[in-house]
Amino acid sequence: MTRTGAALIAAATIFSFAGAPAHARDFPYCLQGGEWGYPGNCQFDSYQQCMVTASGTKAYCDVNPVFAFGAQRQQSQPEPRRYRR
Template structure:
């Protein structure tokens, strides 16, 4: 009985150590977005290929478009100087 308890304790400790040590999934902007009524802009941008996006849009009255965050990236902010 004691061996079973120790084995269970070791297994649970290993599970906790694995979940604490792993890093969260990195955010990634995929190149295609599913857009349409009820989804908004830029929409559901979780498609790596245009065909994947078209398959998800099929029969739903939705369409696929290029992800603007992927296409244009982070634009540098420019400071506007004015002479008054």
């Protein structure tokens, strides 16, 4: 296989993966404080995972506000009003 052929196959592979959408997900815990700011690094499934990452730094772990308030917003939506004629 030539260099050009290998390059074309590599490019096609990269572009085929680039077209697939990433699944957005809100993780429940965020690493906050220090260099992370607010809401911080929100990629933790458990509080323990977050605390291990925060260990030895000036950061701390807290609930991801997007996760917490997003779930609350979905549950508390009122039903639409129905009008009689």
